[in-house]
Amino acid sequence: MSATNQHLYLSHRPRRLRRTESLRLMVQENQLTVNDLIYPLFVMEGEKIQQPISSMVDCYRYSLDLLLKEIEEVSNLGIKAIALFPYIEDDKKDNEGKETYNPNGLVQRTVKAIKTKIPQIIVITDIALDPYSIYGHDGIVKDGQILNDETVEALVKMALSHAEAGADIVAPSDMMDGRIGAIRQALDQEGWLDTSILAYSAKYASAYYGPFRDALASSPQFGDKKTYQMDIANSREAIREVALDIKEGADMVMVKPALAYLDIIQQIRQYTNLPVVAYNVSGEYSMIKAASQRGWIDEELVVLETLTSMKRAGANLILTYFAKQIAPQLTKN
Ligand code: PBG
Numbered sequence: 001m002s003a004t005n006q007h008l009y010l011s012h013r014p015r016r017l018r019r020t021e022s023l024r025l026m027v028q029e030n031q032l033t034v035n036d037l038i039y040p041l042f043v044m045e046g047e048k049i050q051q052p053i054s055s056m057v058d059c060y061r062y063s064l065d066l067l068l069k070e071i072e073e074v075s076n077l078g079i080k081a082i083a084l085f086p087y088i089e090d091d092k093k094d095n096e097g098k099e100t101y102n103p104n105g106l107v108q109r110t111v112k113a114i115k116t117k118i119p120q121i122i123v124i125t126d127i128a129l130d131p132y133s134i135y136g137h138d139g140i141v142k143d144g145q146i147l148n149d150e151t152v153e154a155l156v157k158m159a160l161s162h163a164e165a166g167a168d169i170v171a172p173s174d175m176m177d178g179r180i181g182a183i184r185q186a187l188d189q190e191g192w193l194d195t196s197i198l199a200y201s202a203k204y205a206s207a208y209y210g211p212f213r214d215a216l217a218s219s220p221q222f223g224d225k226k227t228y229q230m231d232i233a234n235s236r237e238a239i240r241e242v243a244l245d246i247k248e249g250a251d252m253v254m255v256k257p258a259l260a261y262l263d264i265i266q267q268i269r270q271y272t273n274l275p276v277v278a279y280n281v282s283g284e285y286s287m288i289k290a291a292s293q294r295g296w297i298d299e300e301l302v303v304l305e306t307l308t309s310m311k312r313a314g315a316n317l318i319l320t321y322f323a324k325q326i327a328p329q330l331t332k333n
Pocket of ligand 1: 126128130138173174208209210211212213225280281282283
């Protein structure tokens with residue numbers, strides 16, 4: 001078949017719009033930008049410490065001094081927000097999470113320092129007891145059960161103390177019932193009207209959190225998290241959780257993990273007009289790093305493809321350990 005003589009008479013040739021890079025960019029439907037990224041960071045006590053995490057290549061636990069440097073770099077790359085996770089030493093752990101609302105605790109000091117030195121960066125703090133719990137559970141334990149209402153009381157104190165330290169957004173990741181409403185009410189009562197709540201609404205009892213638990217030494221000491229985190233097989237339940245959190249006052253809702261739950265992201269996007277956040281969790285990160293280290297995949301391309309899939313599914317924002325590494329490749333606006 002030559003170009004002039006014989007050819008098919010097709011009313012549509014989708015390949016026409018894929019012919020050149022410029023055409024492809026003109027018709028591109030979704031684009032990842034630095035504004036979409038939230039960078040999770042691990043902080044620990046001490047000075048001049050940058051401690052590798054063996055199951056999370058290129059991720060570190062930082063002491064506050066070096067954390068500030070890291071955040072400075074990240075902010076210069078155009079990233080707008082970080083999510084802070086503390087490594088808590090054993091002697092500060094208990095069952096009730098008393099350290100969670102210590103005004104001079106690690107998170108509180110860290111948030112204050114960040115907001116003083118790098119005020120433009122949005123600071124998101126995690127609200128849950130697990131890094132502080134001797135049992136590695138997100139709530140208070142009694143007779144092998146995770147208590148709901150008692151835990152919510154502790155989470156409220158934790159959220160207030162983070163707001164007081166200067167957190168822009170508090171992010172309850174615990175999955176206790178009623179915590180969003182309780183936290184919103186307490187924040188309002190205390191005058192923290194501008195402190196936002198990012199609700200980990202559809203958080204699944206996932207095996208993808210393994211490396212994160214290494215990073216914080218926060219693995220459950222007994223059982224699993226299935227009495228509070230969601231069943232991996234469910235999707236209608238995700239809508240129910242999101243509906244409750246919105247009713248209780250969430251400003252943004254999250255789906256976690258992201259990659260194995262793209263269908264949930266898509267459904268939540270259709271359900272609500274609030275910003276939808278996807279958490280590209282530690283296990284998703286480490287799988288890519290591991291395959292890349294073996295030379296089995298092109299890391300840069302796979303990261304871009306993975307994060308773009310989350311945007312395509314409907315996520316407005318993505319929490320990802322790849323944020324710093326990918327930022328230079330993305331458009332700033
Ligand atoms: C704690 C929390 C977890 C993650 C974020 N906050 C772990 C868990 O629920 O066990 C996991 C993040 C990741 O794997 O990257 N509530």
